[in-house]
Amino acid sequence: MQEPTFLILTALAAGPQHGYGIMTDVAQISDGRVRLRAGTLYAALDRLGTEGQLELDHEEVVDARLRRYYRLTPAGRETLSAETVRLGANVTVAARRLRLAGS
Amino acid sequence: MAPAGLEARYRRLLRWYPAEHRAVHCDEMLGVLMSGAPQDRDRPGIAESANVLLGALRIRVRPGRALSGRDGWRDTLAVFSVGAPVLAFASALLAWPLADLCLMLSGQQGGLGMGLAYFQGGLYPYSAIFYNVADAHPSLGPVIWLAVYGQGLVALLALLGLRRWAALASVSYLLYAAFFAIDEVHYGSNGIVAFGLLQLPFLLIMPILEIVALLASDGPRRGRSMLRRSHWAVLVVAGLAFAALRVPFLLANITGSVQPALTSATLETAGFLILGALLAGCWLSSGAGKRLAALFALLTFPTLVLLPHGSGYPEWFQPGFVGGAVEILAVCILLAFAFRAVRRSRSQHGDDSAGLA
Numbered sequence: 261m262q263e264p265t266f267l268i269l270t271a272l273a274a275g276p277q278h279g280y281g282i283m284t285d286v287a288q289i290s291d292g293r294v295r296l297r298a299g300t301l302y303a304a305l306d307r308l309g310t311e312g313q314l315e316l317d318h319e320e321v322v323d324a325r326l327r328r329y330y331r332l333t334p335a336g337r338e339t340l341s342a343e344t345v346r347l348g349a350n351v352t353v354a355a356r357r358l359r360l361a362g363s
Numbered sequence: 364m365a366p367a368g369l370e371a372r373y374r375r376l377l378r379w380y381p382a383e384h385r386a387v388h389c390d391e392m393l394g395v396l397m398s399g400a401p402q403d404r405d406r407p408g409i410a411e412s413a414n415v416l417l418g419a420l421r422i423r424v425r426p427g428r429a430l431s432g433r434d435g436w437r438d439t440l441a442v443f444s445v446g447a448p449v450l451a452f453a454s455a456l457l458a459w460p461l462a463d464l465c466l467m468l469s470g471q472q473g474g475l476g477m478g479l480a481y482f483q484g485g486l487y488p489y490s491a492i493f494y495n496v497a498d499a500h501p502s503l504g505p506v507i508w509l510a511v512y513g514q515g516l517v518a519l520l521a522l523l524g525l526r527r528w529a530a531l532a533s534v535s536y537l538l539y540a541a542f543f544a545i546d547e548v549h550y551g552s553n554g555i556v557a558f559g560l561l562q563l564p565f566l567l568i569m570p571i572l573e574i575v576a577l578l579a580s581d582g583p584r585r586g587r588s589m590l591r592r593s594h595w596a597v598l599v600v601a602g603l604a605f606a607a608l609r610v611p612f613l614l615a616n617i618t619g620s621v622q623p624a625l626t627s628a629t630l631e632t633a634g635f636l637i638l639g640a641l642l643a644g645c646w647l648s649s650g651a652g653k654r655l656a657a658l659f660a661l662l663t664f665p666t667l668v669l670l671p672h673g674s675g676y677p678e679w680f681q682p683g684f685v686g687g688a689v690e691i692l693a694v695c696i697l698l699a700f701a702f703r704a705v706r707r708s709r710s711q712h713g714d715d716s717a718g719l720a
Binding site for chain 2 (some may be wrong): 278280281283297298299300301303306307320324325327328337
C-alpha cells in the first residue's frame, strides 16, 4: 500500500471526513511531510471507492458548495488494520536490528 | 482578478475528468481546490494544474473504474447490439467503392464481387459469399446487395430499437452467409482459399456476436440510450477507417505482390484495427467501454487467423498448426462469454446500471 493511501485510510479511521478535511488531516498525521493535492486525493478516493474500501457517508452544503463526507467500510477498516500490523512488524524488526547494530 | 476567474480556470481543468466522475465530484473538487488556494491567487499554479490533470488521467485509465453505478456485460452487449451493426455497415459502405477503385487501379477485371471478397475478416462476413460465387457469376448485383445491405437492415432495426426483428434479420443474415461459407468448406471452389470448418465461426463472427448481444442484453434501445453523439461519431469513423486500412492488403493481394509486402500490410492492418478498438475503449473510459473494446477487438481477430492462409506464410503460422489451436481456444472463449452473458442476464434481470463515459 502506498503511503498516501495509508494516510487517507488513517484519516478516515477516526470518523467520516470531507475531501478538504482529509487533506488537512493527512498533512497533520504525517507532520506536514505528505501534502495531498486535490487531483491525487480524488484519484485515490475514486480507486478506494471502486475497491469497496470507503463509501459515501453524507453530504452537506457549506457556503453554497457541496461537501461529501466519506467513511471507511468494514473492508477498508480491515485493510488498514492489516497494513498497520504489517508495518508494525517491519518497524519492530528494523528497530531490533538497529539496536543490535548499535550495541 | 476576482476569485471567480480562478474558479472558472479550475472548472476548465476539471473538464478533463470523465463525465460520470464530473457529474458526481465536480462541485466537491472545486470546493476543495478553492479552499486550498491562497487568497491572492487568480490562476491555478503549475503544480496544482498538473496534479489535477494527472488525477484525471489516472481515473480515465484505471480498469474497472467507477465510484458509483454498475455497468456489466448486459450493458456492454446492449451497446454492442446497436453499435456493431452500424460500425459494420459504415465499413461495408466504404469497402464497396474502395474495392471497385482498387480493381480499377490494378487494371484487373475480377468484378466487384471479387474485389469485395478480399475484404475478409470479422466485419465482412459476406466475403465468404463472394469467395464462393465471384468467379461463377459475373453479375453479382443481387448477391452483393443482399450481403451488404443485409448488415444495413440489421443496423436499421437495431437503431429503431426493434430487438426481435433485428435478431430475426441477424439470424437470416447468418444463415445466408453460412450457406455460402459451408458450401465453400466442402468444395473450395475459388482456388484462392480453402476454408476449414474451424474458420466458420470467424467468418461469421459478426452476425453470431450480434445475435448473442441482441438476446442476452436489455436490447438495442437500452444501448442507444447509452450512446452519445460523440460515441456514434467514433463508431462511424472507426468503421470507415477499418475499410480504408484494408486497402494496402487489398491492393497487394489483387496485384499478386510479393509475400513480405503482403505480410507487412496484413500485420499492420490487424495492428491498426486492434489498436483502434482499444483506443476507442479507453476513450469511452468506463467498464462498459473497455468491455465493448474487447468485443470489437474480437471482430478484428479473424483478420489475424484468416489471412495467413495465403501461400508464402511460414508453415507454423498456418491454421493446421498454431492457427488451429488458437481458433479452438478463441471459440471456447467466445462460447464461455456467451454462456456467462446469458446466465448473468437471467440472474440479474431488473438491475439498472450506469452509462458509458
